[in-house]
Amino acid sequence: MKALWVSDKYNLARFDCIQSVYNLLTRDVEYELLPVCAAEGVGVTVYNPLAAGFLTGKYDPAKPPPPDNRFGRERTGPHEQDMYWSPANFQAVDKLKKIADGHGYKLTLFSLAWVINNPVISSTIVGASSAKQMEENIGAADIVLNEEDKKGCDAVWGDLRPPRVFYGK
Amino acid sequence: MQYKRVGRTGLKISEITLGTMIFGKQVNEADAIKIMDLAFDRGITSFDTADAYVAGRSEEIVGKALKNKRHAVVLASKVANRQGPGPNEAGLSREHMMQAVEDSLRRLGTDYLDIYYAHTPDNTTPVEETLRAFDTLVKQGKVRYVACSNFRAWQLVRALSVSEQHNLARFACIQTPYNLITRDIETELLPCCAGEGVGVTVYNPLAAGLLTGKHNVSAGPASDTRFGIDKVYYERYWSPVNFTAVEHLKKIADTHGRNMAQFALAWVLSSPLVTSTINGASSTKQLEENLGALELKLTPEEMKACDDVWLELRPPRFFYGR
Numbered sequence: 001m002k003a004l005w006v007s008d009k010y011n012l013a014r015f016d017c018i019q020s021v022y023n024l025l026t027r028d029v030e031y032e033l034l035p036v037c038a039a040e041g042v043g044v045t046v047y048n049p050l051a052a053g054f055l056t057g058k059y060d061p062a063k064p065p066p067p068d069n070r071f072g073r074e075r076t077g078p079h080e081q082d083m084y085w086s087p088a089n090f091q092a093v094d095k096l097k098k099i100a101d102g103h104g105y106k107l108t109l110f111s112l113a114w115v116i117n118n119p120v121i122s123s124t125i126v127g128a129s130s131a132k133q134m135e136e137n138i139g140a141a142d143i144v145l146n147e148e149d150k151k152g153c154d155a156v157w158g159d160l161r162p163p164r165v166f167y168g169k
Numbered sequence: 170m171q172y173k174r175v176g177r178t179g180l181k182i183s184e185i186t187l188g189t190m191i192f193g194k195q196v197n198e199a200d201a202i203k204i205m206d207l208a209f210d211r212g213i214t215s216f217d218t219a220d221a222y223v224a225g226r227s228e229e230i231v232g233k234a235l236k237n238k239r240h241a242v243v244l245a246s247k248v249a250n251r252q253g254p255g256p257n258e259a260g261l262s263r264e265h266m267m268q269a270v271e272d273s274l275r276r277l278g279t280d281y282l283d284i285y286y287a288h289t290p291d292n293t294t295p296v297e298e299t300l301r302a303f304d305t306l307v308k309q310g311k312v313r314y315v316a317c318s319n320f321r322a323w324q325l326v327r328a329l330s331v332s333e334q335h336n337l338a339r340f341a342c343i344q345t346p347y348n349l350i351t352r353d354i355e356t357e358l359l360p361c362c363a364g365e366g367v368g369v370t371v372y373n374p375l376a377a378g379l380l381t382g383k384h385n386v387s388a389g390p391a392s393d394t395r396f397g398i399d400k401v402y403y404e405r406y407w408s409p410v411n412f413t414a415v416e417h418l419k420k421i422a423d424t425h426g427r428n429m430a431q432f433a434l435a436w437v438l439s440s441p442l443v444t445s446t447i448n449g450a451s452s453t454k455q456l457e458e459n460l461g462a463l464e465l466k467l468t469p470e471e472m473k474a475c476d477d478v479w480l481e482l483r484p485p486r487f488f489y490g491r
Contacts, residue, residue, distance in 0.1 A: 001323045001326035001330070002330075002364070004330075005333075021489050025486075026489075029489050031321070031353075033489065036323035161486070165346055165405050167353055167354050168321035168324070169319040
């Protein structure tokens with residue numbers, strides 16, 4: 001907001017969008033960032049829509065992450081693990097899997113669709129390690145979540161971030 | 170008692186502000202005046218009320234108590250909460266504000282307010298209209314400083330930008346909740362206020378009394394306390410996780426033989442980003458006790474232990490800012 005103010009004041013180029021993390025397990029942007037972007041007409045491009053792959057549901061909390069993989073690789077692994085690899089997140093993934101299974105969707109596509117469906121989001125940045133992976137992920141654009149699904153997702157987030165007194169009204 | 174500058178304005182207020190929300194409800198007029206006299210004698214120069222408190226009774230009582238000391242105090246009231254059934258009897262439109270200020274001044278028996286707060290944001294009124302109305306009141310001499318409450322950081326910054334763009338009165342401070350178990354303002358709002366020179370006046374420093382440690386989760390809320398009287402506070406703070414946190418905090422306070430309420434107040438008072446802590450009292454005895462917080466200085470170990478309690482309530486997750 002401060003940057004937009006400065007751009008307006010000095011008639012400079014204005015931030016057209018902000019790239020931010022957003023996924024079913026990481027929704028803190030909803031308190032301040034998404035509302036200001038909606039109000040000020042700033043686009044939102046989302047990174048980590050799959051929580052660096054955690055929301056594919058393919059990891060096993062009982063096993064360490066494979067070494068050839070984002071979470072297991074020596075250089076990036078520890079950092080990525082810090083961001084997402086936690087018991088609370090594994091529990092959340094189990095609950096989300098159940099919701100996705102209810103419609104026969106893979107968790108990956110369901111998770112992507114949840115971000116894509118959000119009207120405040122301009123574009124969702126999805127990486128792929130193979131053409132096959134990309135083919136699959138593009139399918140997410142065709143999935144539409146219903147109200148019950150969204151409420152289910154909200155409940156999962158509510159367990160990760162139990163609501164407390166919020167300073168805004 | 171220390172006196173702090175409100176944001177980047179020249180106004181100075183005592184680090185403890187007397188809250189008056191229950192005057193006319195839990196506390197009758199005679200007792201309220203005794204509490205206010207004691208507060209003034211102890212160096213409190215800042216008094217906070219609102220048109221919404223007990224349907225204007227709080228303002229009337231506060232006005233009476235301050236009759237002979239009006240110019241020695243910083244008196245704050247607020248606008249936005251519903252004053253009547255009509256569509257223009259709430260909010261931050263010029264229509265409502267120009268009437269609300271007259272009503273508050275009349276009840277307070279004064280011709281000016283030191284600080285006038287927008288009590289909550291109003292998404293049905295452009296903030297420019299609100300700021301123009303505030304600016305008019307300042308130019309008329311009815312209000313000296315304007316402020317806001319319960320705004321998100323982005324709404325505050327947007328208001329600051331509009332004030333600057335149109336050369337209008339600027340929010341001097343924001344009134345916001347902050348206590349040992351309610352620390353969300355640290356992510357966006359406090360850094361924003363520090364960066365923009367906006368003061369921070371804190372309400373609920375004792376989590377509506379939960380942080381006094383006197384409440385019992387299994388006994389339920391006592392009918393003569395805020396949690397028994399007002400459902401809003403019960404819903405806001407009365408929860409098992411909060412009681413667990415209070416138990417942990419009690420242990421920390423007990424280690425050095427601290428009074429729990431004083432410990433909790435001292436924690437808020439110690440924050441360099443907080444201008445003033447709004448503390449109410451239902452009796453002169455309670456006020457005296459709370460003022461003891463001014464003598465307490467928390468050790469680094471105690472501060473770290475308090476941080477750990479908060480981390481249990483809000484385990485860190487991947488944060489979107491760097």
